[in-house]
Amino acid sequence: MRSLLAGEQGLTLVEVLAALSVLAIGIVAMISLLPVAGFGIREGGQRSIAVFLAADRLEQVRHAVGMAERGSDPFGPALTPFPDEPALAAPHEAFTRSVRVEDCGLASGCSGLQTPGVRQVTVTVTYPIGAPHAAAPIGRGAVILSTYIGPR
Numbered sequence: 001m002r003s004l005l006a007g008e009q010g011l012t013l014v015e016v017l018a019a020l021s022v023l024a025i026g027i028v029a030m031i032s033l034l035p036v037a038g039f040g041i042r043e044g045g046q047r048s049i050a051v052f053l054a055a056d057r058l059e060q061v062r063h064a065v066g067m068a069e070r071g072s073d074p075f076g077p078a079l080t081p082f083p084d085e086p087a088l089a090a091p092h093e094a095f096t097r098s099v100r101v102e103d104c105g106l107a108s109g110c111s112g113l114q115t116p117g118v119r120q121v122t123v124t125v126t127y128p129i130g131a132p133h134a135a136a137p138i139g140r141g142a143v144i145l146s147t148y149i150g151p152r
Contacts, residue, residue, distance in 0.1 A: 039130075042130060043129060043141070046127040046128065046129070046141065047127065047141060047143060049092065049095070049127065050095060050125040050126070050127045050141070050142075050143040051125075051143050051145070053088065053092065053095060053097055053125045054097070054123040054124070054125045054143050054144070054145040055145060057082065057097055057099060057123045057125075058121065058123050058145055058147055060082070061082060061099065061121050061123075061149075062147075062149070065149055075101055075119055082099040084096075084097070084098040084099075085097045085098070094127065094128045094137075095125055095126065095127050096125065096126045097123065097124070097125045098123070098124050099121065099122070099123050100121070100122045100124075101119050101120070101121050101122075102119065102120040102122070103119055104116075104117075104118040104119060104120055104148070105117060105118070110148070115150075117150055117151045118148055118149070118150045118151075119148070119149050119150075120146060120147070120148055121146065121147050121148075121149055122144060122145070122146040123144070123145050123146075124142055124143070124144050125142070125143045126140045126141065126142045126143075127140065127141050127142075127143070128140060128141075129141050
């Protein structure tokens with residue numbers, strides 16, 4: 001019985017060098033993408049924290065409105081104020097948070113609709129966007145969550 005590889009002598013040096021050069025180009029290309037991937041991961045983490053902080057503040061507003069007396073204006077003077085926060089407590093000191101309440105019963109309405117008794121609550125959280133290997137942020141991103149609250 002004759003072997004199928006009886007006439008084979010192996011790969012030539014040119015074939016090995018060609019394969020190694022193609023492999024090296026592929027590895028260098030993948031390594032060059034690592035900083036971009038790291039930037040995306042950091043940005044995604046910052047954005048996730050910002051969404052959490054905005055949702056948390058919306059829940060605090062909903063809770064304060066729910067604790068208001070039935071029939072009273074939930075956004076009257078008795079409501080716990082939600083002042084702008086230029087810097088949050090550690091470990092989120094690089095984030096800012098603000099709350100805006102818009103009366104939908106006014107002439108301008110909310111999102112084009114005029115609805116008496118309904119308020120639009122908007123929470124905006126900004127976060128730093130950093131470049132790879134940069135000491136300071138290169139900009140700020142923002143997460144905006146909005147909801148409507150009506151009379152009970």
